[in-house]
Amino acid sequence: MAAVCxxxxxxxxxxxxxxxxxxxxxxxxxxxxxxxxxxADLMAFTLRAVIAGVDKRISALPDSPDPLSRAVLVLAxxxxxxxxxxxxxxxxxxxxxxxxxxxxLAALCDESRTALRNGCRSLLEPLTTGNLDxxxxxxxxxxxxxxxxxxxxxxxxxxxxxHEILHTHMSTLPKV
Amino acid sequence: MAAVCxxxxxxxxxxxxxxxxxxxxxxxxxxxxxxxxxxADLMAFTLRAVIAGVDKRISALPDSPDPLSRAVLVLAxxxxxxxxxxxxxxxxxxxxxxxxxxxxLAALCDESRTALRNGCRSLLEPLTTGNLDxxxxxxxxxxxxxxxxxxxxxxxxxxxxxHEILHTHMSTLPKV
DNA sequence: CGGAAGCTAGCACGGGTGTGCTAGAAAGAA
DNA sequence: TTCTTTCTAGCACACCCGTGCTAGCTTCCG
Numbered sequence: 165m166a167a168v169c170x171x172x173x174x175x176x177x178x179x180x181x182x183x184x185x186x187x188x189x190x191x192x193x194x195x196x197x198x199x200x201x202x203x204a205d206l207m208a209f210t211l212r213a214v215i216a217g218v219d220k221r222i223s224a225l226p227d228s229p230d231p232l233s234r235a236v237l238v239l240a241x242x243x244x245x246x247x248x249x250x251x252x253x254x255x256x257x258x259x260x261x262x263x264x265x266x267x268x269l270a271a272l273c274d275e276s277r278t279a280l281r282n283g284c285r286s287l288l289e290p291l292t293t294g295n296l297d298x299x300x301x302x303x304x305x306x307x308x309x310x311x312x313x314x315x316x317x318x319x320x321x322x323x324x325x326x327h328e329i330l331h332t333h334m335s336t337l338p339k340v
Numbered sequence: 341m342a343a344v345c346x347x348x349x350x351x352x353x354x355x356x357x358x359x360x361x362x363x364x365x366x367x368x369x370x371x372x373x374x375x376x377x378x379x380a381d382l383m384a385f386t387l388r389a390v391i392a393g394v395d396k397r398i399s400a401l402p403d404s405p406d407p408l409s410r411a412v413l414v415l416a417x418x419x420x421x422x423x424x425x426x427x428x429x430x431x432x433x434x435x436x437x438x439x440x441x442x443x444x445l446a447a448l449c450d451e452s453r454t455a456l457r458n459g460c461r462s463l464l465e466p467l468t469t470g471n472l473d474x475x476x477x478x479x480x481x482x483x484x485x486x487x488x489x490x491x492x493x494x495x496x497x498x499x500x501x502x503h504e505i506l507h508t509h510m511s512t513l514p515k516v
Numbered sequence: 517c518g519g520a521a522g523c524t525a526g527c528a529c530g531g532g533t534g535t536g537c538t539a540g541a542a543a544g545a546a
Numbered sequence: 547t548t549c550t551t552t553c554t555a556g557c558a559c560a561c562c563c564g565t566g567c568t569a570g571c572t573t574c575c576g
Contacts (some may be wrong), residue, residue: 168553173440173441174441175436175441176438176440176441176442177354177437178353178354179441180437181532181533181534182533182534182535183532183533183534187576191554191555192554193534193535193555193557194537194553194554194555194556194557195554195555196534197489197534197535198552198553198554199553201533201535202534202535203533254440257436257437257440258437258440260437260488260492261353261433261434261436261437261438261529262352262354262434262437263492264349264352264430264433264434264492265349265350265351265352265355266352268418273492274493277492294508295508296502298501298505299508301486301489301497301501302505302508302509303389303507304477304485304489305481305482305483305485305486305488305489305505306481306485307485308485308488308489309480309481309482309483309484309485309486309488310477310481310485312436312481312484312485312488313477313480313484315482316436316439316440316449316453317450321477325474325477328474329474329477329478329481329567332470332471332474332475332478332514333478336512336513336514337512338508338512357562357563357564358563358564358565359563367524367525368524368525368526369525369526369564369565370523370524370525370526370527370567371523371524371525373564373565373566374522374523375523377565378564378565379563379565409548421565451538505558
């Protein structure tokens with residue numbers, strides 16, 4: 165639901181009321197509620213849609229025989245390298261913050277967080293001989309941290325710089 | 341303002357209304373407003389207090405002649421290794437999310453974010469011969485990412501494990 | 517003692533909120 | 547055509563909100 169995202173980006177998740185979203189979507193409140201019985205439904209649907217979008221983009225990625233370039237390619241999808249991904253990350257951050265006090269959202273966030281971690285792990289597997297779990301968590305933290313910094317200050321983290329940091333990290337993994 | 345923090349942790353920043361905070365502090369609304377003219381004042385004060393607490397803890401740290409152990413010592417203060425720091429990080433995350441749509445809070449967050457980055461930079465300076473800016477941003481992202489993951493899932497990130505990851509990172513910095 | 521200053525309590529206003537509900541329009545099947 | 551389903555619009559309720567305001571209480575200084 166594009167309207168929900170626009171409202172969240174402009175006014176924040178707190179102010180994404182049913183009324184505001186309906187106005188943004190140029191719908192009446194009643195119409196909106198015909199599709200989404202409650203506000204929680206609306207928000208959960210939106211979050212799911214964002215997650216599904218990311219998943220889809222990643223699985224559409226071309227295969228690459230070289231584990232390192234594949235890893236960089238995949239991880240780059242998780243960084244806000246363009247307007248679309250910047251939007252996704254801001255939405256994601258808003259929901260993550262709310263997940264701290266909303267068990268339903270927390271479950272959703274956890275699910276995709278775990279998937280992300282597993283993804284990092286499988287990318288890392290052929291690339292390091294260090295402790296895999298530890299390296300996974302280190303990479304995962306780096307990617308999320310970078311994403312947040314870049315989402316808040318895109319001007320300080322241009323795409324090529326993000327790539328550079330990512331490459332540095334992957335090149336300094338503990339190896340044999 | 342401990343009451344504000346309790347409400348934010350329990351119900352979220354959105355629901356940290358003047359009424360809720362007053363109730364949590366066992367004060368009347370009027371009394372609270374005698375000290376904080378507006379809700380924004382209350383929140384800004386709280387955020388400043390949290391930031392000041394972290395600053396104070398860090399500057400109270402004992403000196404260490406060894407740059408590596410000093411770095412690990414300082415950075416450990418930025419991770420949720422105990423209940424107090426866990427609280428701080430959750431509060432911080434809540435405010436960060438709101439800073440996306442609140443320019444006043446954004447200014448505050450930026451300020452301490454920059455300070456943190458500079459801190460990382462000066463810790464890193466004697467430890468790596470890699471590109472200092474890039475290493476700074478990489479470390480900064482790692483610390484923030486770790487902090488967030490640990491704040492959301494403390495059970496998966498026990499203190500010794502956080503330390504371990506930190507140590508791994510510092511040991512694999514690009515060196516001569 | 518008197519008076520001022522600091523503090524507390526609470527009311528009231530205007531406004532925004534989620535959701536239950538009904539009434540009607542549009543569209544498609546019989 | 548008529549009936550049924552799907553959709554739209556909007557009202558109404560009860561609730562919580564920030565803030566302006568006043569009235570009373572305490573505390574302390576002169």
